[in-house]
Amino acid sequence: MNAPTPAPSPSQVSPAPVGLLAELTHRCPLRCPYCSNPLELDRRSGELDTATWLRVLTEAAGLGVLHVHLSGGEPTARNDIVEITAKCAELGLYSNLITSGVGGALQKLDALYDVGLDHVQLSVQGVDAANAERIGGLKNAQPQKMQFAARVTELGLPLTLNSVIHRGNIHEVPGFIDLAVKLGAKRLEVAHTQYYGWAYVNRAALMPDKAQVDQSIRIVEEARERLKGELVIDLVVPDYYAKYPKACAGGWGRKLMNVTPQGKVLPCHAAETIPGLEFWYVVDHSLSEIWTQSPAFAAYRGTDWMQEPCRSCDRREKDWGGCRCQAMALAGDAKATDPACSLSPLHSKMRELAGQEAAETPPDYIYRAIGTNVQNPLLEKAPL
């Protein structure tokens, strides 16, 4: 139990959260170098048990959560994934399985369908199998993914393909679009890499150049027009080349709660990279207590914490100052304006950095793995 904390003022408490990102496990057969999980991955022995997850879901529904994203790692690596999904359906929670489609995923899919799974988001690392398997670090992953996708649509489940875009596959954007159509997906996410976690330490190996990014955007625009009514394409543009930052997680402590495999509750998946924040665990507190009272959720909620130029900016309640974790990583100050914002004094340096990295020969990937001791100068000092 933590020391008592004064109750936050009413203006600091947000309306109920709408989404719960349930990182059921950090175990995953893939080793993608852009994984959003933290560098220090939770081990199986520390994972929450089934009863605790079922309680967390019940509390989430009571708190007002509508969507549950069953994620990881690979969520189907949990033996109780069917039980957890069934609980979502029982509670009326919309269940979204975010999966790699490999390992035991296909084997469990029919059971998940039967208990009421609502939606599947399948990751694809590349279109060309050899390229995809080089990126994901797993041989024979591609045929498994294709089989899995085929079964999803055969069952009549809505399928979203998620492609994380970087310099190793940006040339395949047209291929991802064709693949989504071929597999019968209703949605495709063309998501340029967000540089947190493993992606941050692999940034130089992943960063595309501006011309490639622009071209990928044009290709998506053209395909949206051509595939109206057949495929919805969501585009996540890369921060480093953007004009304004994204409202990360819809604003800190406004919409989303993220529960780690060990039961630590975060305002976003990268929040642990900000030093000094006090996170609470579901084993010690109810979700409701954590949402309304935990110091980590209160830290950057609303606009009171802001500095200039955010404080007086008329976009401050649109993008909420952008991403705190990115401000921490790049500017060395979690309260700074996200350098992704063109109003940040560091914006042009951030872009320069991206341009330089994109122009150099990419280094080898540091593949995601539990227990890796990652060495990277980026982790020692904020680069801007």
Place this chain on the structure above:
Amino acid sequence: MTAQFPPPVADVEQRLLSPDELEAALRDIGARRYHNLHPFHQLLHDGKLNKDQVRAWALNRYYYQAMIPVKDAVVLARMQEAELRRIWRQRIVDHDGDGPGDGGIERWLKLAEGVGFERDYVLSTKGILTATKFSVDAYVHFVSEKPLMEAIASSLTEMFSPTIISERVSGMLKNYDFITKDTLAYFEKRLTQAPRDADFALDYVKRHATTPDLQRKAMAALTFKCTVLWTQLDALYFAYVAPGMIPPDAWQPGEGLVAQAPAPAVRSVAFAGGDVPRLPRGVRLRFDDVRGKHVLLAPERTFDLDDNAVAVLQLVDGQRSVSDIAGRLAETYAADRSVIEADICPMLADLAQKRVLER
């Protein structure tokens, strides 16, 4: 400069003009040669250019804006009297501002950003037409080489600019949905700055062009300046309107723009009385106890619904047709069935467009 620009009013005899006659002759040059008459500007103001053509204009014109204070500094350096310099230096302040984020160049950058450019790309000047650069550089050379009176006379196009600015602002706001009043903030300032500058310059020229030869040189200087502006539009027209020959290294549509997520595509799906609507798997209507209202849950999205949409969706079961649903609602609300049917068809079409309803 070796090129000779012929006197613009060839039939005026070589006599000394009165100051008022000189002013009239100068104004006549503008009436016939100022760039508001150029076909490119007419297209621009009438909303006939596409977004990329407007972008090309904004980008190229930036080079002119950026060099104006350089030109004025050259003129300033040639002024022997403090009184003149005090007045002239205001032009440099107007363009450069008193600090970062201020001034005419900054406002022009805002305009370029407003039409989608990346600031750094504009600042680099690398996509600017060579013809634009030659033309603008010729202006800077002109004021450094000609006598001061002619350098000042060449600035007199400012006499004509308030007309073009008001035409431009109202035309562009009316005709282009991507142009806002903020984007055009540059011109708002120039509406008051230009006449002030022109009054001074005109007075100076009238007082110092005291021989027939000097008067013709003043007229030639203004003609030259009109040509500087005109040539820039010729180059834009040639590269980006017709025949559309963009020289190597010049800006190509799509380059130098800020990455932006485009608006989602819209598709139209019509519903008629006989159609049977249904919610596909992965889309669910439920009551949200916490917020006290119905919501429609879909992949990665939640839709808020108004009471009418809720009443309709509660009857969507994959069995009832649109007419059946209208009939049920007509009973419940004691209203005319055909009126209700006419109301709910567009609502269903809207939901189908968002991919949360099928038939």
